[in-house]
Amino acid sequence: MPDGQEPDSLAIDLVDDIGTISAADWDACLAGTPGGSDNPFLRHAFLAALEKSGSVGGDTGWDPRHIAVRDATGRLLGVAPLYVKYHSYGEYVFDQGWANALERGGGNYYPKLQCAVPFTPVTGPRLLVRADAPPGVHDALVATLSGLVRGNDLSGTHVTFTSEADHDRLVAAGFLSRIGTQYHWENRGYRSFDDFLAEFSSRKRKAVRKERQSVADSGLTLHTLTGADIREEHWSAFDRLYRSTSDRKWGSPYLTRDFFFRLGEGMADKVVLVMARDGVRWVGGALNVLGETTLYGRNWGGAGEYPFLHFEACYYRAIDFAIERGLTRVEAGAQGEHKIQRGYLPVKTFSAHYIAHRGLRRAVADFLTGERAAMDGHIAGLLAESPYRCVE
Structure with a gap:
């Protein structure tokens, strides 16, 4: 050309x-x-x-x-x-x-x-x-x-x-x-997740707490990883989960396995990976990328039926991380009006x-x-x- x-x-x-x-x-x-x-x-x-x-x-x-x-x-x-x-x-x-x-x-x-x-x-x-x-x-x-x-x-x-x-x-x-x-979710100077939820109406606040409690009671353990804490086993598990979810919902996945490993090698300090484990098996993962003031939610992968795990890993843990780091915003990506009830506004x-x-x-x-x-x-x-x- x-x-x-x-x-x-x-x-x-x-x-x-x-x-x-x-x-x-x-x-x-x-x-x-x-x-x-x-x-x-x-x-x-x-x-x-x-x-x-x-x-x-x-x-x-x-x-x-x-x-x-x-x-x-x-x-x-x-x-x-x-x-x-x-x-x-x-x-x-x-x-x-x-x-x-x-x-x-x-x-x-x-x-x-x-x-x-x-x-x-x-x-x-x-x-x-x-x-x-x-x-x-x-x-x-x-x-x-x-x-x-x-x-x-x-x-x-x-x-x-x-x-x-x-x-x-x-x-x-x-x-x-x-x-x-x-x-997007905007941080209005919240000190904690409960501080954020205090701005919700009573009914909506109870709904979010019920979702988070359901995951807490499920026996799953969730890990928020960044930088050197993300190891090869995490990328391998996330790739498996991403590929399985893409195959089920959207057909062929866009990103290759090698992409995730290259991302880990070149930008580990910008990656925030939320991984969920059931016993010894990784069953869910949410890939976020970190800017100077913003956390960007990007990709999700899950295996099995775990109620509300997607919301916990993708939306609530991202808010937890943003509040802890003093970030001003979480961008949850395109589509999905269900995000509104979790505090992400259009x-x-x-x-x-x-x-x-x-x-x-x-x-x-x-x-x-x-x-x-x-x-x-x-x-x-x-x-x-x-x-x-x-x-x-």
């Missing part, structure tokens, strides 16, 4: 192996971006683990084409995580209806471009620019995201779970705006979409106008279900 349009003073490359960019250079772009330091999924180590483990690339339908912007000396000024996609799996912002519409009209929706972290519905910046970069780097990244579509027979570029700032920058450049929702997420086909663009623009209005009403309705006695 040829490079996109480039301004005179900048060189723009497309990189199909993140290993050819130094971790220090990539992470300097991340650190210079507002909100970047709190997002471990955009770190070179995380994206490299996806590539080196075979979770992306090869025949996965995720071909890396990261944008790298350099000055005349070759110094890296900005990057954007970018992939050529041959399907719409692993994105969590659903566009299959758009694909079907274009293909019914005789067009080809795939391949397309996806600017995102694969399999990771976590909001974060997508245009990563060094703090000391000269003006024009953001514009160069945005121009490349649309220019590649026009020059390479691609249907569009989809920038998903982007920060609001990047969303606004892309929309100003002609991208279409899409709003979604997911569920917040907006942002995506931006550049669509080359004029007819499809008009149709999608009309659809998104109505969807945004409906989403505002949907979020308001969800907030009305809050377990808190008063939601500001």
Whole structure:
């Protein structure tokens, strides 16, 4: 694929192996971006683990084409995580209806471009620019995201779970705006889990305590592990549980066994693994990734029927950890209105979409106008279900 349009003073490359960019250079772009330091999924180590483990690339339908912007000396000024996609799996912002519409009209929706972290519905910046970069780097990244579509027979570029700032920058450049929702827990200075529960209505507070007590009475032991406490046996068990759950519920799992071990090797200090044991057998596991102020819930795996174990391991233990560490937020990921009753309230997420086909663009623009209005009403309705006695 040829490079996109480039301004005179900048060189723009497309990189199909993140290993050819130094971790220090990539992470300097991340650190210079507002909100970047709190997002471990955009770190070179995380994206490299996806590539080196075979979770992306090869025949996965995720071909890396990261944008790298350099000055005349070759110094890296900005990057954007970018992939050529041959399907719409692993994105969590659903566009299959758009694909079907274009293909019914005789067009080809795939391949397309996806600017995102694969399999990771976590909001974060997508245009990563060094703090000391000269003006024009953001514009160069945005121009490349649309220019590649026009020059390479691609249907569009989809920038998903982007920060609001990047969303606004892309929309100003002609991208279409899409709003979604997911569920976050906010730490209001709680001293303990009971302190947090004190803000619930009486009925909802009793329900949560009943769920936690059920797990406590089950005979299971739960372990919250991070850093050097996570050993090979834990990763092996978690991989088994993740793979079994993915096979039962969603088909083929996205992440390879090697990915988890690479994550443990390269980012152990950012991993928080909650593991449940029944006797000598591991029967549940929740993988979280730690930012500077936020704990991100990512993957779950379970074996057997253990009432409320999923809620305990994924939601309540995450809150326990966040309170203990003084974190400000837990992000529980996409989907799942059941999270509301556990204290995770809906917040907006942002995506931006550049669509080359004029007819499809008009149709999608009309659809998104109505969807945004409906989403505002949907979020308001969800907030009305809050377990808190008063939601500001």
